[in-house]
Amino acid sequence: xxxxVAERVYWSARYLERISSTVRLVSIYQSLLFDLPNNVSxxxxxxxxxxxxxxxxxxxxxxxxxxxxxxxxxxDEDNPSSLINSMRAVRENVRTTxxxxxxxxxxxxxxxxxxxxxxxxxxxxxxSRHEFLEDVTKGCLQxxxxxxxxxxxxxxxxxxxxxxxxxxxxxxxRYLEAGLTAIIELKNDDSAINSRQIIWGSVLRSLxxxxxxxxxxxxxxxxxxxxxxxxxxxxxxxxxxxxxxxxIGSCAKLPRSQTALKKLKDxxxxxxxxxxHQDLDSKLLEHFNQLQILLTNIHIIISDTWFPAHx
Amino acid sequence: MTTAWxxxxxxxxxxxxxxxxxxxxxxxxxLVSYLKSLTDEEVSSRKLAAELAIKDMGISFTVYTDEGxxxxxxxxxxxxxxxxxxxxxxxxxxLKQRLQALNMFIDDLYNGQKIIKDGVIPExxxxxxxxxxxxCEGISPAYGVWAHICGTDLVRDKDGEFYxxxxxxxxxxxxxxxxxxxxxxxxxxxxxxxxxxIAPIEAYTSxxxxxxxxxxxxxxxxxxxxxxxxxxxxxxxxxHAFLAQKMGAELVQGSDLVVQDDDCVxxxxxxxxxxxxxxxxxxxxxxxxxxxxxxxxxxxxxxxMRAWKAGNVALANAPxxxxxxxxxxxxxxxxxxxxxxxxDPLLPNVETFLCYDKKQRDxxxxxxxxxxxxxxxxxxxxxxxxxxHSTKKERETFAELIKAKPRNYIAQxxxxxxxxxxxxxxxxxxxxxxxxxxxxVLQAKDSYVTTGGLTRVALKKGSLVVNSSQGGGSKDTWIVxxxxxxxx
Numbered sequence: 001x002x003x004x005v006a007e008r009v010y011w012s013a014r015y016l017e018r019i020s021s022t023v024r025l026v027s028i029y030q031s032l033l034f035d036l037p038n039n040v041s042x043x044x045x046x047x048x049x050x051x052x053x054x055x056x057x058x059x060x061x062x063x064x065x066x067x068x069x070x071x072x073x074x075x076d077e078d079n080p081s082s083l084i085n086s087m088r089a090v091r092e093n094v095r096t097t098x099x100x101x102x103x104x105x106x107x108x109x110x111x112x113x114x115x116x117x118x119x120x121x122x123x124x125x126x127x128s129r130h131e132f133l134e135d136v137t138k139g140c141l142q143x144x145x146x147x148x149x150x151x152x153x154x155x156x157x158x159x160x161x162x163x164x165x166x167x168x169x170x171x172x173x174r175y176l177e178a179g180l181t182a183i184i185e186l187k188n189d190d191s192a193i194n195s196r197q198i199i200w201g202s203v204l205r206s207l208x209x210x211x212x213x214x215x216x217x218x219x220x221x222x223x224x225x226x227x228x229x230x231x232x233x234x235x236x237x238x239x240x241x242x243x244x245x246x247x248i249g250s251c252a253k254l255p256r257s258q259t260a261l262k263k264l265k266d267x268x269x270x271x272x273x274x275x276x277h278q279d280l281d282s283k284l285l286e287h288f289n290q291l292q293i294l295l296t297n298i299h300i301i302i303s304d305t306w307f308p309a310h311x
Numbered sequence: 312m313t314t315a316w317x318x319x320x321x322x323x324x325x326x327x328x329x330x331x332x333x334x335x336x337x338x339x340x341x342l343v344s345y346l347k348s349l350t351d352e353e354v355s356s357r358k359l360a361a362e363l364a365i366k367d368m369g370i371s372f373t374v375y376t377d378e379g380x381x382x383x384x385x386x387x388x389x390x391x392x393x394x395x396x397x398x399x400x401x402x403x404x405x406l407k408q409r410l411q412a413l414n415m416f417i418d419d420l421y422n423g424q425k426i427i428k429d430g431v432i433p434e435x436x437x438x439x440x441x442x443x444x445x446x447c448e449g450i451s452p453a454y455g456v457w458a459h460i461c462g463t464d465l466v467r468d469k470d471g472e473f474y475x476x477x478x479x480x481x482x483x484x485x486x487x488x489x490x491x492x493x494x495x496x497x498x499x500x501x502x503x504x505x506x507x508x509i510a511p512i513e514a515y516t517s518x519x520x521x522x523x524x525x526x527x528x529x530x531x532x533x534x535x536x537x538x539x540x541x542x543x544x545x546x547x548x549x550x551h552a553f554l555a556q557k558m559g560a561e562l563v564q565g566s567d568l569v570v571q572d573d574d575c576v577x578x579x580x581x582x583x584x585x586x587x588x589x590x591x592x593x594x595x596x597x598x599x600x601x602x603x604x605x606x607x608x609x610x611x612x613x614x615x616m617r618a619w620k621a622g623n624v625a626l627a628n629a630p631x632x633x634x635x636x637x638x639x640x641x642x643x644x645x646x647x648x649x650x651x652x653x654x655d656p657l658l659p660n661v662e663t664f665l666c667y668d669k670k671q672r673d674x675x676x677x678x679x680x681x682x683x684x685x686x687x688x689x690x691x692x693x694x695x696x697x698x699x700h701s702t703k704k705e706r707e708t709f710a711e712l713i714k715a716k717p718r719n720y721i722a723q724x725x726x727x728x729x730x731x732x733x734x735x736x737x738x739x740x741x742x743x744x745x746x747x748x749x750x751x752v753l754q755a756k757d758s759y760v761t762t763g764g765l766t767r768v769a770l771k772k773g774s775l776v777v778n779s780s781q782g783g784g785s786k787d788t789w790i791v792x793x794x795x796x797x798x799x
Contacts, residue, residue: 002567003579095369096543098552099562110369155581255582306581308566 013163386784405658447631570614763788
């Protein structure tokens, strides 16, 4: 497999995953804001913070309103990670790797891009938003379903897998960080217990984790259980430990992987280091920050090993 | 039942579907009666279905504009063009004959130039050819074949005969659209396929793959074949990706390849370097290798010519093949066929005036308003003068151009290109539109011709320009056997 194609397949998977998680995040957030008591000052703008987009947002908008945030995340041409730009990136990457992915994937991606292009207005309007987001989610699931059920488990498959899992780990770490930030900012009053539950519940829901969390932990939704579940559970597909394990597993099947594997296992060890989940404080927040740096390092290791050098 | 077809008239032109008496031609009878049975609403819904299919299938081409590159959906008309199998069989033989002779001609030009020494072709033709590559002298590619893939443009004149308009021997494109047009039609008019005996066309890509693998310098069971593309900004990128996918070949860009000290070509894979045996290059000669040709080419591969000359990689088409893709050479093709094969050409040329010749040039200059003037080495329909549609000022400009560089221009009578009923944007009444046909011919050890080809249609009323970059569209092309019982 060509190194250039490997890189593009990897990015296709990352962008595709980014689309589904952005869409999910926006739809979960809406209901989160409905549920929180009025004295909790959580705003749509948090979604911009979670995605590290404060600067880009500030260049485009002065008002941090729901409409502006949603427009920026979904329909903005100037936001490189917006839904519409991620969709374009998937299409461009698949266009140049059509020989590596199933024939039908190209057609499905064209269809979904057209749907997004033609209907993005629906997303800005609160009443039609849900339907739009659901359709995009279904489109992504359809594409992933096609890849899963038809692709041979060759190198292209492994790069898709690596891209998807790295993007997932990245998202999970961001949501953990966002949840914890919101918790720390809560005023310690009567409604705090309730608000904490709502916030951690949303973090779980935005990762499709609620149902499995309850079954696996047999615990109510509390931060002391949610954080270790999303960090360390080995079978939940979006937990950090699972994603890193999957990345390592895929890398092991690729040629020339020895050096990369050694470095990746080092990172895995660092991630697995014992941390204190009992105190949900700024120390834990710093730990999440470190985690994101480690995830960036994983990308660099993979890129250095298999992707073409970019002069 | 719609009345839309009753007023259809193509006037003085030969129409592909409707005869002069207003009735459908034999191979098109079932199709036309089916189309006539459609209501206005049904026609609209099928046109819409075709448009959607094109977008879903991502069939596009890139147009270069001042505002940047635009990816445009492929313009398509749902009424197919129909040709009888009997007529096609003759055309098929003529195309093979022509390419065979052209390849012998190219091989001769780079190895001894017997045809010039024998006085069949004047020396100036070669001396002033922009596509002759000195670098290729003395090279003998496999089977003596230089142009492995040729797109020959055919037109049908008033008399209903096919004439060769030009031979595209460099990097002809369009075959993917020919194949996709058929897929669209199967989605849009599935019921017709049951009624009519339409020859399938899908075999092209496997023939192309066989042609390419047969060129491999390493005699191994599974040679590595790559399609070399200039990249996504090229207007034919869609086709490059399509062909690579359909052949199971690697789609590579110049930056994916490297020539090592052993003069072999390698591609950069995740497992390290892997040798490449055959390159189907969709990059023009001059951009292939900055070491041999244009130093500023960022699209090519340094050392590629070295590897090719050393016989370590096959290039299709071979560099230098474009020497025969020159409209001055074109005028001599009938002589070329007679010279090498001792046969009469099965497919006629369009009458051609060479501006280099004083007598012919004087005739051209005196009749610019009646003739089509073409530069000898352009493709894509650029830089042409269509006399009857031109202004006085344009004719004056061309007169100066011709006088300055007579070798660079040829002229042909304005052809009465055939027409076919075509749905226009405005409504569901078919109107006659001019068209041409580009079959694709393969040659290596064996020859192969596509069943039909890509029909391009000028969508503007009265226009003769069929290029997609200039308002042209396309149609599916059916080769129909009207004597199916004879097959058994």
